[in-house]
Amino acid sequence: MNFTWKTALLRLMAAGLAALAVGWVFGQPLLFLLLFSVAYACWSLYNLVRLERWLASGKRRNPPDVPGLWGNIFYRIHRLQIKNRKRKRHFAQLLREFRKSTAAMPDGTVILNEHNQIEWFNRAAANLLGLGLKKDSGQRIDNLIRHPEFVEYLDQEKFDRAIEIRSPVRENMRLAIQIVTYGRRDQRLMLIKDVTQLANLERTRRDFVANASHELRTPLTVISGYLEAMAEDQDLDELWHEPIKQMQAQSANMTHIISDLLELSRLESMQSAAPRAAVDFASLLQQVRSEVMASSGNQVEIQLKLNTSAKVLGSEKELHSVFSNLISNAVKFSEPGTRVQVEWSLDFDQGVLSVRDEGIGIPKESIPRLTERFYRVDAGRSKQRGGTGLGLAIVKHALSRHEADLSVDSELGQGSVFSCYFPADRIKKPAERAHLRAI
Numbered sequence: 001m002n003f004t005w006k007t008a009l010l011r012l013m014a015a016g017l018a019a020l021a022v023g024w025v026f027g028q029p030l031l032f033l034l035l036f037s038v039a040y041a042c043w044s045l046y047n048l049v050r051l052e053r054w055l056a057s058g059k060r061r062n063p064p065d066v067p068g069l070w071g072n073i074f075y076r077i078h079r080l081q082i083k084n085r086k087r088k089r090h091f092a093q094l095l096r097e098f099r100k101s102t103a104a105m106p107d108g109t110v111i112l113n114e115h116n117q118i119e120w121f122n123r124a125a126a127n128l129l130g131l132g133l134k135k136d137s138g139q140r141i142d143n144l145i146r147h148p149e150f151v152e153y154l155d156q157e158k159f160d161r162a163i164e165i166r167s168p169v170r171e172n173m174r175l176a177i178q179i180v181t182y183g184r185r186d187q188r189l190m191l192i193k194d195v196t197q198l199a200n201l202e203r204t205r206r207d208f209v210a211n212a213s214h215e216l217r218t219p220l221t222v223i224s225g226y227l228e229a230m231a232e233d234q235d236l237d238e239l240w241h242e243p244i245k246q247m248q249a250q251s252a253n254m255t256h257i258i259s260d261l262l263e264l265s266r267l268e269s270m271q272s273a274a275p276r277a278a279v280d281f282a283s284l285l286q287q288v289r290s291e292v293m294a295s296s297g298n299q300v301e302i303q304l305k306l307n308t309s310a311k312v313l314g315s316e317k318e319l320h321s322v323f324s325n326l327i328s329n330a331v332k333f334s335e336p337g338t339r340v341q342v343e344w345s346l347d348f349d350q351g352v353l354s355v356r357d358e359g360i361g362i363p364k365e366s367i368p369r370l371t372e373r374f375y376r377v378d379a380g381r382s383k384q385r386g387g388t389g390l391g392l393a394i395v396k397h398a399l400s401r402h403e404a405d406l407s408v409d410s411e412l413g414q415g416s417v418f419s420c421y422f423p424a425d426r427i428k429k430p431a432e433r434a435h436l437r438a439i
């Protein structure tokens, strides 16, 4: 039965009135009302104690058979208990199935709490990382995987990308690890994939490119030498002048491609970050400017603006290659008489090197593909301007070895800006205040 306030109150009042009426008959209405109130309070207390005992017993017992409002309370609590038990069974079943499916997954899964302690892991994770259920549950993951790159990944919380490390249990196994955060407590799901085969394939590809380029270099040097000798031969039939010029241009182009391929393989094969020698951008940029201006015939003006004398901790050779590629591209894809501006400044603690041109610009859809090997927006035009399509791939790799990012902004027909962002810990600030210098 559904008890409302009204029925409960009406029943109580009716019982009270009955007690009054009986008391009236015996000439003691107030005494009978008092006795009724005490009896009612005792009855309520008795039922409260029964309810408490029934709940505390924790057993799946049917509720005691009690009439009235108390009976309803027992009945409703009992129904709630049955519903909760069903739900619990359902969730337990779901959890069992989820665990079974993740346990059967070929990829490793580890659940970490907000302190990076292991809460759960599947069989694949145990095999890939050498974890043991008893000895490693509750341990901090960075106590078990001590690879510096992993420790840094965990500390810096840059979980938008995966990292690749050597397996802590097998020397020749490579693992890709990605962490995903979830939940209110900032728990972490760590996904581990065996990428040994992929890494081996990638190494084979890299070695093949490096070896093939190396092998091609010697015959090409011989061909270039003979072509040069033939071009200088005064007795050579004039018929051969143009073909030899074209062959010389093609062999120069091939030499350029081969040296870019070798440079790219060298950068790709290096696992560690770039060295941290202090590189003075003022002199490096001036040197690159002179080289590019000399090779391009001084047709485009290159302006240098040094807003800071801060140095970058890195490899001078690699940074030379980065700026040489960016500045020669800016010149290559600009019309004579236009201007290229190179600016070095600090944005808070970060170093920003930008190369701005007033050239042909790049279509928006091509911007994300610029750093792919051999990608050119207009292959014909690039080749004609002496491009290999490898320059920006070299730039990307060299910058990533300095933990620096490249960003490109461009407007077709208006020009482009290529900006390199160097992290604060690669910047060596000058002792005194920097002053603006324009060259």
Ligand code: ADP
Residues within 6 Å of the ligand: 325, 329, 330, 331, 333, 357, 359, 360, 361, 362, 370, 375, 376, 377, 378, 382, 383, 386, 387, 388, 389, 390, 391, 392, 393, 416
């Ligand atoms: P390439 O040797 O062909 O210059 P890169 O890898 O350096 O190769 O550049 C890839 C492509 O990006 C170029 O072919 C060109 O289409 C485009 N590109 C690069 N820099 C510029 C720029 N400053 N202005 C316009 N297009 C550019």
